[in-house]
Amino acid sequence: MTTFAGHGDGRLDPDLSAIMRERRQLTNLAYRLLGSLADAEDVVQETYARWYALSRQQQEAIRSPAAWLTTVAGRICLDLLGSARARRERYVGEWVPEPLPDRAEWGSASSGGATADPADRITLDESVNMAFLVVLDSMTPAERVAFVLHDVFRYSFAEVAEIVGRTPAACRQLASSARRRIRAAQAPATPAAQRAGVVRDFKQAWHAGDINALIGLLDPDATAIGDGGGLVGAAPHPVRGAERIARFLVERVGTQPGVAILERTVNGQPGLVVQLAGVTSAVLAFDIAGDRIRHIWSVLNPHKLRAWTADSPTSPEPAELDT
8 A cells, every 4th residue: 555654753844844844745634534525625614723723832832733734624524524424315316426537637637737736636556546535435434534634654553543532452453353254356467468458448348338348358247326416407316227227327328428437547547537528527437357347436416526527617518418
């Protein structure tokens, strides 16, 4: 698992430049904990607001501002995760984590084509692939926070305990339980080139409307989930089974005029982007074992596609795409 250094024991000068150097670390942490870039950005903003609400004397009394910022951000995320279940009950249809583009595409997708601040970019590694985030989302808030802080960011259980509000021993148990969930859901390792080849073949079969070829690329028990957030058409429940998924995709997307299906990196893994009339309407992430696709996650909610389009929130709604 990739480790992100930065919490350290060294004292940071509590001026703006030194404190803001922690922004990338905090954004990476909050995205992994919440699965939403928008929520992660809100957490980081709130964390900094609390820091600058302190007096200069209070700031100077903090031995490690970086550790303080992480503790505050972690607690905010924990509170948000605690209320997420109620929010999900109000969410229309299925909920899928917000997909992220490859770093090379991040700036070109931002408004006006301006290059995004590198501090705002998420480090793409195995801890942000969609399958991993989906498993994280199945955990209890305390499990998720303990696991991500310890196993991904390498904080000690003593540090995790301060954030979670439990004993180090309890946090160790939480992380252990989370690891079991990860192992149970993990597909056998598939080489990157092989995954890319499967996605490429899937794209070609989908674009050609070749149902039999799609079925051959899908695991017989595959599952497809679409997240429209009630804003665009999406299947209200998971579609299960290779043949049902293949027919569903071809009937709703594959033969539509003006559709472009593009190979893109989604959360660090081979994925697809569907565009209608040049506007990104869906981003698809895949879970692949060997030469078969086990899961497809399709995000259509335009609020979750901000990083994939230069359209502003006030632009016309993208053409509707059912998937």
